[in-house]
Amino acid sequence: MATIVPTLFSFVRDTCKGRFDVATFEKEVGRDFDNQEITQAISRYEQEAKNMRNKDEIRKVIQYIDLTTLNGDDTASKVVALAKRAINPIPTDPSIHCGSVCVYPQRIADVKKFLKSTNQTCHITGVAGGFPSGQYHLQSKVLECELSVADGATEIDIVISRASALEEDWKTVHDEVLACKKACGSAHLKTILATGELKTLSNVYKASWASILAGSDFIKTSTGKETVNATLEVAYVMCTAIKRWYELTGKKVGFKPAGGIKTVDEALGFVALVKDILGEQWLNPTLFRIGASSLLDDCLKAL
Numbered sequence: 314m315a316t317i318v319p320t321l322f323s324f325v326r327d328t329c330k331g332r333f334d335v336a337t338f339e340k341e342v343g344r345d346f347d348n349q350e351i352t353q354a355i356s357r358y359e360q361e362a363k364n365m366r367n368k369d370e371i372r373k374v375i376q377y378i379d380l381t382t383l384n385g386d387d388t389a390s391k392v393v394a395l396a397k398r399a400i401n402p403i404p405t406d407p408s409i410h411c412g413s414v415c416v417y418p419q420r421i422a423d424v425k426k427f428l429k430s431t432n433q434t435c436h437i438t439g440v441a442g443g444f445p446s447g448q449y450h451l452q453s454k455v456l457e458c459e460l461s462v463a464d465g466a467t468e469i470d471i472v473i474s475r476a477s478a479l480e481e482d483w484k485t486v487h488d489e490v491l492a493c494k495k496a497c498g499s500a501h502l503k504t505i506l507a508t509g510e511l512k513t514l515s516n517v518y519k520a521s522w523a524s525i526l527a528g529s530d531f532i533k534t535s536t537g538k539e540t541v542n543a544t545l546e547v548a549y550v551m552c553t554a555i556k557r558w559y560e561l562t563g564k565k566v567g568f569k570p571a572g573g574i575k576t577v578d579e580a581l582g583f584v585a586l587v588k589d590i591l592g593e594q595w596l597n598p599t600l601f602r603i604g605a606s607s608l609l610d611d612c613l614k615a616l
């Protein structure tokens with residue numbers, strides 16, 4: 314594990330005041346990861362997932378889910394049906410509900426209208442900020458965040474600029490997230506790293522730090538649209554960054570693996586990892602979500 318050097322404290326303080334120093338960022342958060350250590354940890358999490366498989370854990374998994382539809386043919390009736398499912402995912406147990414319903418910006422108002430007309434509550438996550446590619450002007454990313462919040466989103470999932478990350482322009486990655494954070498106001502910001510496109514674990518770690526330093530409430534692995542989405546390997550690296558941040562500041566940033574998580578066993582692997590690296594205190598929907606469009610089906614089958 315890397316040692317936290319004392320200057321990291323002043324770097325964090327300065328960055329929180331809006332001064333992002335590129336050289337210090339590279340020096341303080343640049344590090345390599347021991348692949349063998351990660352592989353061994355992953356084997357433990359996969360084994361632990363098998364041990365954890367019981368109805369209580371599956372009910373908890375359902376409550377972590379951001380129940381998602383992100384398709385070109387999403388309509389008002391489709392997202393309303395999804396919201397109904399998120400509010401009452403287990404028909405026989407009205408006490409359980411999903412973390413949120415997650416939709417494209419143009420569908421947020423449909424969900425909000427339904428919740429208002431039926432006097433029900435449910436977090437609405439809107440993907441914004443040029444989701445999923447991030448290849449848009451910053452002005453349109455910011456406007457998309459503002460419009461999504463105005464339409465009723467309580468949580469916003471943005472994507473980082475992978476182009477800037479791959480060009481090692483971490484200041485731009487940081488500054489864009491910061492601008493979106495401001496645009497979100499009181500809505501929670503989840504920042505998607507799109508780890509499958511970042512090429513190295515070192516980049517995943519730096520992208521985690523750039524996003525956390527910019528004020529993200531959560532960091533999220535993937536959009537679900539990359540070729541490689543959530544893996545335990547990138548989750549290990551991202552949770553290591555969250556842990557370091559907590560050790561330095563006492564502030565808790567949430568973690569959201571998303572994309573390609575379809576089975577109870579896969580979901581429990583992430584639960585085991587979070588429990589090991591961040592501890593039980595992270596295992597609740599305010600700090601842990603799973604973004605998934607089909608995981609709920611497998612959970613219900615297993616109950």
Ligand SMILES: O=C[C@H](O)COP(=O)(O)O
Nearest residue numbers: 536537572573604605606
């Ligand atoms: O943020 C959530 C993801 O887009 C969902 O991905 P999925 O459809 O592979 O479950």
